[in-house]
Amino acid sequence: MTGVRKKAFRASFWHCLGDPGNSIESDAAEFFEDGLLLVEDGKVSAIGPADKLLAGLSSDFELIDRSGSLIVPGFIDTHVHYPQTDMIAAYGSKLLDWLQCYAYPTERAFGDPEHAADVADFFVKELLRNGTTTALVFATVHPTSVDAIFTAALRENMRVLSGKVLMDRNCPADLRDDALTAYNDSKLLLERWHGRGRLGYAITPRFAATSTDDQLAAAGRLASEYPDSYVHTHVAENRDEVELVAKMFPQSRSYLGVYDQHGLVRERSVFAHCLHLDESDRQCMSRKGAAMSFCPSSNLFLGSGLFNLELAEQHGVRVGLGTDVGAGTSFGMLNTMSEAYKVLHLEHQPMSPVKALYLATLGGARALYLDDRVGNFEAGKDADFVVLNRAATPLLERRLAMTENVADTFFVLMMLGDDRSVDATYLMGELAHEANHA
Amino acid sequence: MTGVRKKAFRASFWHCLGDPGNSIESDAAEFFEDGLLLVEDGKVSAIGPADKLLAGLSSDFELIDRSGSLIVPGFIDTHVHYPQTDMIAAYGSKLLDWLQCYAYPTERAFGDPEHAADVADFFVKELLRNGTTTALVFATVHPTSVDAIFTAALRENMRVLSGKVLMDRNCPADLRDDALTAYNDSKLLLERWHGRGRLGYAITPRFAATSTDDQLAAAGRLASEYPDSYVHTHVAENRDEVELVAKMFPQSRSYLGVYDQHGLVRERSVFAHCLHLDESDRQCMSRKGAAMSFCPSSNLFLGSGLFNLELAEQHGVRVGLGTDVGAGTSFGMLNTMSEAYKVLHLEHQPMSPVKALYLATLGGARALYLDDRVGNFEAGKDADFVVLNRAATPLLERRLAMTENVADTFFVLMMLGDDRSVDATYLMGELAHEANHA
Numbered sequence: 052m053t054g055v056r057k058k059a060f061r062a063s064f065w066h067c068l069g070d071p072g073n074s075i076e077s078d079a080a081e082f083f084e085d086g087l088l089l090v091e092d093g094k095v096s097a098i099g100p101a102d103k104l105l106a107g108l109s110s111d112f113e114l115i116d117r118s119g120s121l122i123v124p125g126f127i128d129t130h131v132h133y134p135q136t137d138m139i140a141a142y143g144s145k146l147l148d149w150l151q152c153y154a155y156p157t158e159r160a161f162g163d164p165e166h167a168a169d170v171a172d173f174f175v176k177e178l179l180r181n182g183t184t185t186a187l188v189f190a191t192v193h194p195t196s197v198d199a200i201f202t203a204a205l206r207e208n209m210r211v212l213s214g215k216v217l218m219d220r221n222c223p224a225d226l227r228d229d230a231l232t233a234y235n236d237s238k239l240l241l242e243r244w245h246g247r248g249r250l251g252y253a254i255t256p257r258f259a260a261t262s263t264d265d266q267l268a269a270a271g272r273l274a275s276e277y278p279d280s281y282v283h284t285h286v287a288e289n290r291d292e293v294e295l296v297a298k299m300f301p302q303s304r305s306y307l308g309v310y311d312q313h314g315l316v317r318e319r320s321v322f323a324h325c326l327h328l329d330e331s332d333r334q335c336m337s338r339k340g341a342a343m344s345f346c347p348s349s350n351l352f353l354g355s356g357l358f359n360l361e362l363a364e365q366h367g368v369r370v371g372l373g374t375d376v377g378a379g380t381s382f383g384m385l386n387t388m389s390e391a392y393k394v395l396h397l398e399h400q401p402m403s404p405v406k407a408l409y410l411a412t413l414g415g416a417r418a419l420y421l422d423d424r425v426g427n428f429e430a431g432k433d434a435d436f437v438v439l440n441r442a443a444t445p446l447l448e449r450r451l452a453m454t455e456n457v458a459d460t461f462f463v464l465m466m467l468g469d470d471r472s473v474d475a476t477y478l479m480g481e482l483a484h485e486a487n488h489a
Numbered sequence: 490m491t492g493v494r495k496k497a498f499r500a501s502f503w504h505c506l507g508d509p510g511n512s513i514e515s516d517a518a519e520f521f522e523d524g525l526l527l528v529e530d531g532k533v534s535a536i537g538p539a540d541k542l543l544a545g546l547s548s549d550f551e552l553i554d555r556s557g558s559l560i561v562p563g564f565i566d567t568h569v570h571y572p573q574t575d576m577i578a579a580y581g582s583k584l585l586d587w588l589q590c591y592a593y594p595t596e597r598a599f600g601d602p603e604h605a606a607d608v609a610d611f612f613v614k615e616l617l618r619n620g621t622t623t624a625l626v627f628a629t630v631h632p633t634s635v636d637a638i639f640t641a642a643l644r645e646n647m648r649v650l651s652g653k654v655l656m657d658r659n660c661p662a663d664l665r666d667d668a669l670t671a672y673n674d675s676k677l678l679l680e681r682w683h684g685r686g687r688l689g690y691a692i693t694p695r696f697a698a699t700s701t702d703d704q705l706a707a708a709g710r711l712a713s714e715y716p717d718s719y720v721h722t723h724v725a726e727n728r729d730e731v732e733l734v735a736k737m738f739p740q741s742r743s744y745l746g747v748y749d750q751h752g753l754v755r756e757r758s759v760f761a762h763c764l765h766l767d768e769s770d771r772q773c774m775s776r777k778g779a780a781m782s783f784c785p786s787s788n789l790f791l792g793s794g795l796f797n798l799e800l801a802e803q804h805g806v807r808v809g810l811g812t813d814v815g816a817g818t819s820f821g822m823l824n825t826m827s828e829a830y831k832v833l834h835l836e837h838q839p840m841s842p843v844k845a846l847y848l849a850t851l852g853g854a855r856a857l858y859l860d861d862r863v864g865n866f867e868a869g870k871d872a873d874f875v876v877l878n879r880a881a882t883p884l885l886e887r888r889l890a891m892t893e894n895v896a897d898t899f900f901v902l903m904m905l906g907d908d909r910s911v912d913a914t915y916l917m918g919e920l921a922h923e924a925n926h927a
Binding site for chain 2: 399450
């Protein structure tokens with residue numbers, strides 16, 4: 052018989068049911084030391100203590116024993132540039148120079164579909180190696196680059212949101228579109244990809260400084276015509292950039308205001324960085340339901356500044372974490388959580404392990420308005436998850452033998468772990484990546 | 490015949506002959522794409538292009554072919570606490586609380602020689618896994634802890650400087666010594682270990698806040714009696730700590746001044762952190778020949794602050810890098826260079842790859858007054874080196890295929906690499922660690 056595919060995964064499980072706030076221990080998280088996760092046709096049907104669930108389990112469940120491992124929901128990367136994979140860790144500049152010296156030259160090659168496909172395939176595998184199952188992804192200005200990333204993601208059945216970059220000034224001539232092609236190409240790609248598999252389209256102006264008012268207006272028009280599409284851009288990353296935008300848009304109250312004037316601050320709008328905002332900007336984002344992507348390793352790598360999580364939360368703004376490769380220095384969300392902890396600690400805002408888990412999973416899902424689909428193990432959600440290895444290196448094995456609870460274990464994994472700590476990544480209950488062990 | 494052990498290593502080599510300053514390309518570094526390193530009885534006898542040196546090579550040299558790898562001098566960790574190995578990545582506090590909650594309880598166990606030996610053995614192996622060949626190491630207040638680390642280091646023929654912690658107030662009663670035992674125990678240990686193998690003794694007051702004036706005076710007396718011993722302590726890491734010390738030593742001009750009054754600021758004195766110093770402090774350190782240990786991952790992890798390299802260099806102070814495990818989050822100097830880059834970039838002081846190499850090798854050697862022994866491949870120095878793998882992960886393999894010069898390669902290795910990037914570590918020409926490949 053064909054029937055429903057039923058799987059039961061046995062391991063330790065930890066996931067968030069809500070935002071833990073700043074508390075160290077929280078009812079917002081649920082832990083099963085010896086747990087069972089039931090998956091039917093790729094969706095979670097139940098989670099609970101193994102002894103209880105095994106007792107009533109029907110015989111048509113395939114049992115996958117991951118005992119000894121810790122399973123958490125798949126990580127959600129709310130801001131990453133796939134075309135910058137090959138220029139990760141490029142030395143020496145701050146944002147505006149870095150774009151000119153490294154980003155633009157690299158992105159130029161993505162008009163070639165073969166090159167785009169090669170990088171997209173590598174990128175998707177790299178995300179899976181690191182336990183990322185959902186990502187909001189910048190492509191390049193070329194429509195081919197969007198086809199490439201969606202094709203690669205669809206093949207893996209991965210949840211990827213992406214879109215063509217819009218930029219029609221202040222960038223190399225051969226990387227420019229214009230207001231009309233920006234609108235038309237985006238619409239075509241949106242119609243082609245949005246809602247296919249687990250894909251979603253993101254209207255993607257690079258940032259205010261590389262778009263004319265006309266182009267931003269066209270993007271806003273498209274955003275209002277397709278309210279369930281995403282808007283994905285950058286805001287207030289670097290002080291020179293903020294000044295540049297202020298000069299270019301003198302009529303706008305603030306950098307965020309430029310986007311707001313064009314209807315681009317709305318639900319499903321995700322703004323990377325948000326370092327140099329003010330009270331009104333945060334209020335605006337909160338009121339309109341837009342989200343911030345906090346990209347700590349990138350903010351450190353480009354010397355951009357320190358994200359203020361406390362202020363974002365005081366205003367009730369949705370926040371997710373982003374790797375922001377190629378300015379970010381790791382595809383790994385574990386490493387990104389470690390860098391987030393450091394950035395926040397410098398600002399006297401220590402982030403608890405459960406808060407880190409939240410930001411990397413359910414918080415990211417909320418930022419992307421996907422918390423009805425992913426982010427934790429509630430029944431009905433996609434069974435996307437990461438199997439974490441407690442002994443990936445001699446140091447981790449030694450250190451994790453001493454932790455007394457799952458929060459400590461997870462904290463050590465985020466501080467000391469890397470791709471080796473990801474033993475396996477599952478998408479909708481199917482194995483999508485498994486580590487090679489010697 | 491027994492004779493001299495002669496080895497010739499073939500690989501790419503990169504090392505510093507001097508301080509490259511802030512320049513990106515520098516005559517201070519020497520690169521051999523296809524190079525040969527000749528080692529006789531554990532010491533470098535020559536380095537140069539392989540074709541040239543191979544032509545005149547006598548037949549009694551054993552040829553070790555590491556072609557394809559990049560070899561750099563062994564890394565020098567100028568500040569690390571071996572007893573804190575098992576509490577690396579402990580969540581949530583700043584310095585003073587962190588000491589109470591995590592450091593002191595962990596250090597309590599080092600009165601037990603078996604425990605101390607177990608941790609010391611693991612620690613030494615972990616350093617070697619990460620390419621560190623020289624380290625200045627905190628032990629605990631227990632003399633047994635010093636015997637353990639020196640025994641482990643001697644077994645590996647590793648260059649380790651360490652000493653008994655001195656603390657006689659403001660810490661748990663069962664971790665206190667006093668001025669007299671501090672002096673006597675240190676002297677005994679110094680006589681036992683200093684100069685044995687490649688070991689050196691470091692007089693190690695924990696920090697001003699945990700020592701009485703009497704104890705600091707005793708430490709200063711010992712330091713003057715043994716001018717070639719080291720002094721190893723902390724200064725100005727955290728603002729609360731600085732205030733505490735100011736309250737405890739109201740007669741002192743500054744935190745550093747407390748040490749200076751007792752003759753502890755001198756050549757071979759190494760001060761970890763140095764975040765909250767002033768102009769006079771830096772002048773004092775420069776004049777007296779003392780060194781700073783810059784510990785970026787620790788400074789981020791404990792939210793302590795940002796080290797200012799530019800000011801240190803303007804004053805001509807010697808500076809090395811430190812992992813500062815357990816507050817540091819990695820034993821790896823590659824990762825430590827990456828974190829240093831980020832800290833300095835936040836302060837608009839981007840560190841070039843060659844400067845990073847310098848700080849981790851020759852700069853560290855100068856900080857420790859060991860640059861006549863280690864730090865580069867000049868003839869006569871100990872042949873301590875690291876064999877770096879250019880393809881340790883799929884991402885590194887892909888990214889490093891695109892670098893155009895050794896500086897870029899090294900930068901990518903420091904940003905993306907980890908212990909996997911260390912294929913092998915050699916101490917005096919002998920293999921001390923080799924990575925397991927699947």
